[in-house]
Amino acid sequence: MTEVKPMRADARRNYERLLEEAQRAFAEHGVEASLEDIARRAGVGIGTLYRHFPTRDALLETLLRARFDARAERARELLTDPEPLTALQTWLAELGDATGTFRGLVELTADALNDESSRLYASCHAMREAGSHLVERAKRAGELRRDVTTDELLLLLHAASWAGGHLPGPGGMQRLLALVFEGLRVS
């Protein structure tokens, strides 16, 4: 298909240094980390950063695509789990952990699912598709309310993940997710 010329040696080197530093910076300061800072730490001019990654999203997307694809793969794997609802819950919890790695990432992914023009849309959408099979299976097994959609579940997950990030201690997301599955009402 698309012919890909190999990158010039220095270009590739810089590209990789930038990704390393971006990973560090986003993990430390959240998705709003300073791009100039990333370039500085990578020992590269700001212009070079922008040539390789025209937008902040492009940089994030490069860092995240592999991770998201792994989540989709994991969904397929969990389809063989004997417990449909538990499998779904496990998948959601793991996805929540993944979007918790960078402060502010939840907002990005939640928005990406509703914005086809987003650079992250493709991999987010692929993940969504994979997850929806887990949802359907849990419904067919009679273990999950039929009137809940995959999108609503993902949004609830993102909400729990968001909330977990605004709680002092760790493990908040897990607890909230469990509450959501159980329901608050005494039955």
Add this chain to the structure above:
Amino acid sequence: MTEVKPMRADARRNYERLLEEAQRAFAEHGVEASLEDIARRAGVGIGTLYRHFPTRDALLETLLRARFDARAERARELLTDPEPLTALQTWLAELGDATGTFRGLVELTADALNDESSRLYASCHAMREAGSHLVERAKRAGELRRDVTTDELLLLLHAASWAGGHLPGPGGMQRLLALVFEGLRVS
């Protein structure tokens, strides 16, 4: 107690113009709206804005305090409602609407509840106290799980409100809140 000298006429005028424009700007652009822009539109120097409101939070707090106090009052009012769980749910939904007015406000209030040094802490905390009576009543009536805390409920509400703001259409928060109360599992 503290003697309060009346403000000079020009000072008061500017103070009020600033609040008006801040309300407009936050409603339109979210809590990150440009302060310089607010000062400009108010026909006032940036220095004047900072003298009246030393921080963004101070400005927000002035705008929000009345609103939050009204929420606390509403909680006391709902204590006389014949349906304890419904009353709680109503209160939470209304609170969710209130924190949905400015984009980014949910984050602020959620964080304020965990940060005593925040300028918003006082009124947030008062609201929390008022709400906790609704929670206790619903528990005593046997309509709400006993192992859920007020803080968890507020966090879930904030999460739902956050999620509602990341959904295209309106009414998302209400639907999510209902889901959380009902639970996802088939019982």
Add this chain to the structure above:
DNA sequence: TTAATATACGGAGGCTGCCTCCGATTGGCT
């Protein structure tokens, strides 16, 4: 090895926003 050229680099510069500081202005009081 050298020369030619496409490719990639770097950072200056223009812009916006944050916040502080202090000389200029003015409201209120006598």
Add this chain to the structure above:
DNA sequence: AGCCAATCGGAGGCAGCCTCCGTATATTAA
């Protein structure tokens, strides 16, 4: 009218975003 404390305004310093273009260099051909 005249004084002075209260208040104003915006210049100035800093940081971050992003673009543009003169300079440098990796690669290829001779």
